[in-house]
Amino acid sequence: MAGVKGAAGCVEELRRERAGCSFNMEELTNILDGGKDITTRRREIEDLMCGDPAFKDEVPTEYLSHEDRYTTEVRKVCHLARKMAQHNISSRELGITSVTNLLRDGNPLGLHQSMFTNALLGLASPEQQRRWGRLAQNNTIIGTYAQTEMGHGTFIRGLETTATYDPKTEEFILHSPTITATKWWPGGMGKTCNAAIVMAQLHTQDECRGPHPFFVQLRDLDTHHTLPGITLGEIGPRLGLNSQDNGYLRFDHYRIPRTNLLMRHSQVLQDGTYIKPIHTKLSYGTMIVTRVGIAVLCVKKLACAVTIATRYSAVRHQSELVPGEPEPQILEYQTQQYKLLPHIASVYALILSARSVASVHGKVTADISRGNVDFLPELHTLSSGIKAVSAQDSTQGVETCRLACGGHGYMASSRLPSLYTSATSCITLEGENTVLLLQVARYLIKSYRAAVKGKPVLPSVSYLAASPPVHHTPELSNKALVEAFRTSSASLVRETEANLQRLCDMGQNYPHAWNSCSVALVRCGELHTRYYICERFLSSVESVAVSEGTKGILVCLCRLYLVYHVTLNQGHFLRSGTLSAADLSTLEEEMSDLLARLRKQAVPLVDAFDIRDELLASTLGAWDGRVYERLYDEALKSPLNKTDVPKAYYKYLRPLIKASL
Numbered sequence: 001m002a003g004v005k006g007a008a009g010c011v012e013e014l015r016r017e018r019a020g021c022s023f024n025m026e027e028l029t030n031i032l033d034g035g036k037d038i039t040t041r042r043r044e045i046e047d048l049m050c051g052d053p054a055f056k057d058e059v060p061t062e063y064l065s066h067e068d069r070y071t072t073e074v075r076k077v078c079h080l081a082r083k084m085a086q087h088n089i090s091s092r093e094l095g096i097t098s099v100t101n102l103l104r105d106g107n108p109l110g111l112h113q114s115m116f117t118n119a120l121l122g123l124a125s126p127e128q129q130r131r132w133g134r135l136a137q138n139n140t141i142i143g144t145y146a147q148t149e150m151g152h153g154t155f156i157r158g159l160e161t162t163a164t165y166d167p168k169t170e171e172f173i174l175h176s177p178t179i180t181a182t183k184w185w186p187g188g189m190g191k192t193c194n195a196a197i198v199m200a201q202l203h204t205q206d207e208c209r210g211p212h213p214f215f216v217q218l219r220d221l222d223t224h225h226t227l228p229g230i231t232l233g234e235i236g237p238r239l240g241l242n243s244q245d246n247g248y249l250r251f252d253h254y255r256i257p258r259t260n261l262l263m264r265h266s267q268v269l270q271d272g273t274y275i276k277p278i279h280t281k282l283s284y285g286t287m288i289v290t291r292v293g294i295a296v297l298c299v300k301k302l303a304c305a306v307t308i309a310t311r312y313s314a315v316r317h318q319s320e321l322v323p324g325e326p327e328p329q330i331l332e333y334q335t336q337q338y339k340l341l342p343h344i345a346s347v348y349a350l351i352l353s354a355r356s357v358a359s360v361h362g363k364v365t366a367d368i369s370r371g372n373v374d375f376l377p378e379l380h381t382l383s384s385g386i387k388a389v390s391a392q393d394s395t396q397g398v399e400t401c402r403l404a405c406g407g408h409g410y411m412a413s414s415r416l417p418s419l420y421t422s423a424t425s426c427i428t429l430e431g432e433n434t435v436l437l438l439q440v441a442r443y444l445i446k447s448y449r450a451a452v453k454g455k456p457v458l459p460s461v462s463y464l465a466a467s468p469p470v471h472h473t474p475e476l477s478n479k480a481l482v483e484a485f486r487t488s489s490a491s492l493v494r495e496t497e498a499n500l501q502r503l504c505d506m507g508q509n510y511p512h513a514w515n516s517c518s519v520a521l522v523r524c525g526e527l528h529t530r531y532y533i534c535e536r537f538l539s540s541v542e543s544v545a546v547s548e549g550t551k552g553i554l555v556c557l558c559r560l561y562l563v564y565h566v567t568l569n570q571g572h573f574l575r576s577g578t579l580s581a582a583d584l585s586t587l588e589e590e591m592s593d594l595l596a597r598l599r600k601q602a603v604p605l606v607d608a609f610d611i612r613d614e615l616l617a618s619t620l621g622a623w624d625g626r627v628y629e630r631l632y633d634e635a636l637k638s639p640l641n642k643t644d645v646p647k648a649y650y651k652y653l654r655p656l657i658k659a660s661l
């Protein structure tokens with residue numbers, strides 16, 4: 001039943017929706033994947049993995065104990081790792097697929113395949129890469145990224161774990177001096193990993209040089225026992241991702257060789273001499289690349305959620321639109337269209353923008369290897385912004401999709417609850433969203449001040465320098481709406497900077513003035529990032545070479561995205577004078593038309609996301625639309641249904657019922 005495609009085999013409603021498709025679905029799929037070849041490779045890998053019965057769950061995850069959940073996902077992910085090796089599939093290639101959806105409850109090897117590997121690539125010297133790279137690739141070493149401590153996550157400079165250099169033995173001594181210094185959260189660290197990149201305060205020649213990354217073996221490679229001097233464990237149940245064995249770690253004067261400091265950017269020589277990096281934040285590089293990865297990861301969750309909710313909305317009939325007429329598909333309701341269609345557009349907007357940031361990352365990495373760090377602040381800003389906005393929009397979108405499915409959306413078997421718990425984790429991890437948006441704002445204020453003084457600023461913020469006079473936008477074309485975003489963003493930055501300065505002039509010191517303005521500063525970070533996303537989406541749609549029908553639907557989606565976000569943020573546009581109340585009314589009317597037009601394409605649009613049933617794993621969202629049969633079949637799997645009368649009846653209910661007789 002799963003994966004059946006074509007007109008046959010699906011319920012009538014979905015067959016009808018698909019028959020009305022106005023565009024070339026394959027072209028849209030290719031755009032989302034990043035090219036035809038990538039679609040082909042993605043499908044090859046997904047066919048290979050989804051066809052394998054070893055990935056099938058005999059019992060739904062929700063019925064398993066904490067330990068059995070973990071064991072099941074470890075079994076599956078080890079099978080996946082072996083298959084990847086057998087078929088020569090790299091982690092990068094796996095990243096273009098949605099295969100990790102086969103893991104229902106988090107990935108115990110996720111940190112190994114992402115941050116640990118990326119840290120070795122980005123922070124280790126070539127010699128160190130030769131030493132550990134192959135072992136990590138073969139999974140002989142399974143690592144994680146251990147930065148966050150119980151007492152310190154956001155504020156990396158506040159980390160307490162120390163790595164003190166001892167020139168006599170040429171070793172670093174790792175130590176956790178307090179309970180709050182306990183490393184807390186790293187994925188896979190509880191039970192799966194035998195190594196980690198540990199961020200610790202480097203002390204040498206009696207000076208603290210700040211947080212640095214160290215390669216640390218945590219467990220015996222043969223017995224998997226924790227090494228002496230180390231205390232390790234799992235931190236316990238979480239909102240979601242419970243199979244990821246997030247761990248804790250403490251060091252008791254644990255010694256590692258000097259050469260375990262990752263030395264690509266900074267070094268400690270045998271005598272303890274410290275060689276500084278060309279930029280102090282280069283050791284934060286792994287977080288930058290991961291933020292871009294996370295932006296994509298959570299949009300993929302949104303794509304799953306909106307596929308489920310849209311197909312369900314085409315199948316589900318409820319209420320009366322016209323009194324006396326049959327119950328319509330709930331997709332007919334404009335409110336339902338408003339819940340779903342903007343999130344379909346978001347998937348395109350966010351994927352295309354994250355891809356732009358990834359290409360900036362490629363350029364800046366190449367620059368850094370040539371000793372040029374000029375564009376690092378811009379990359380930090382873009383990756384922080386895209387991670388924060390993508391995590392926020394995806395989480396809100398997934399939750400809206402869950403609500404759009406009414407009661408059935410609350411069922412675990414719809415998959416919407418677990419999509420929500422994984423999407424919302426992305427708001428916190430890899431830099432809490434508010435904190436990252438404040439980093440964006442920091443760069444905006446700094447760039448604006450530089451621009452005012454006539455100093456050069458980098459491309460993504462050059463519009464702050466131009467700061468065109470505020471004027472009412474005469475037309476409401478796509479280009480005009482993007483310009484309105486830009487003007488409003490510049491205006492908000494200007495206004496917030498003026499407030500900041502005013503508070504300083506009144507005698508507040510800068511950090512306090514900054515804090516007093518931080519609600520507005522977060523808005524600056526958000527609006528600038530939204531402008532970036534709108535600009536990237538529009539320019540991608542304008543330049544893409546596709547058939548007329550596909551171009552038409554993309555233009556329509558892009559228009560919806562712009563109109564939706566302009567109306568959501570209308571306060572900024574009114575305040576900056578870029579749009580009038582009349583403009584906003586016109587746009588709201590247009591929104592109604594756009595919803596009606598796109599409603600007809602809603603199902604084909606989510607079909608174009610090309611998510612196989614095995615990876616969607618939802619009773620409500622399967623290709624064939626047989627929602628009610630699936631819900632019923634899944635209910636039969638409840639362990640409570642194994643017997644007619646439950647044990648609890650004899651133990652508790654019966655004495656209660658009989659006592660009251």
Ligand SMILES: CCCCCCCCCC/C=C\CCCCCCCCCC(=O)SCCNC(=O)CCNC(=O)[C@H](O)C(C)(C)COP(=O)(O)OP(=O)(O)OC[C@H]1O[C@@H](n2cnc3c(N)ncnc32)[C@H](O)[C@@H]1OP(=O)(O)O
Pocket residue numbers: 077080081091092094095100107109110111113114115145147148153154155156157187281282284285287288290293294297376377380429430431432435439442443446
């Ligand atoms: C077998 C099957 C496996 C399948 C796997 C498939 C894999 C496929 C690949 C998929 C790819 C990716 C998916 C990823 C999934 C991974 C899941 C991740 C899980 C989560 C992991 C974590 O959470 S790790 C911990 C993350 N922690 C954080 O992010 C902490 C946040 N805090 C900070 O970043 C910083 O402390 C801070 C930015 C908030 C402040 O830093 P600091 O106090 O040091 O700086 P200042 O505020 O004083 O600023 C000084 C100047 O420095 C600038 N700055 C700050 N950071 C940076 C930076 N990173 N780069 C450049 N510049 C930076 C700052 O702006 C200041 O500048 P000036 O204004 O010019 O002074």
Ligand SMILES: Cc1cc2nc3c(=O)[nH]c(=O)nc-3n(C[C@H](O)[C@H](O)[C@H](O)COP(=O)(O)OP(=O)(O)OC[C@H]3O[C@@H](n4cnc5c(N)ncnc54)[C@H](O)[C@@H]3O)c2cc1C
Pocket residue numbers: 111144145146147148151152153154155184185186187241246425428429430431432433434435438
């Ligand atoms: C599922 C999951 C997986 C994780 N995996 C890993 C991992 O593999 N490795 C790892 O090292 N870490 C990991 N983490 C930790 C994660 O990176 C941190 O939780 C995250 O960076 C936030 O830090 P925190 O928990 O210290 O929050 P805090 O910084 O304590 O945040 C609490 C509140 O304070 C606010 N706040 C903090 N600082 C400021 C500020 N300067 N201005 C304004 N407001 C502020 C925040 O906005 C937030 O509202 C993981 C976390 C989760 C939830």
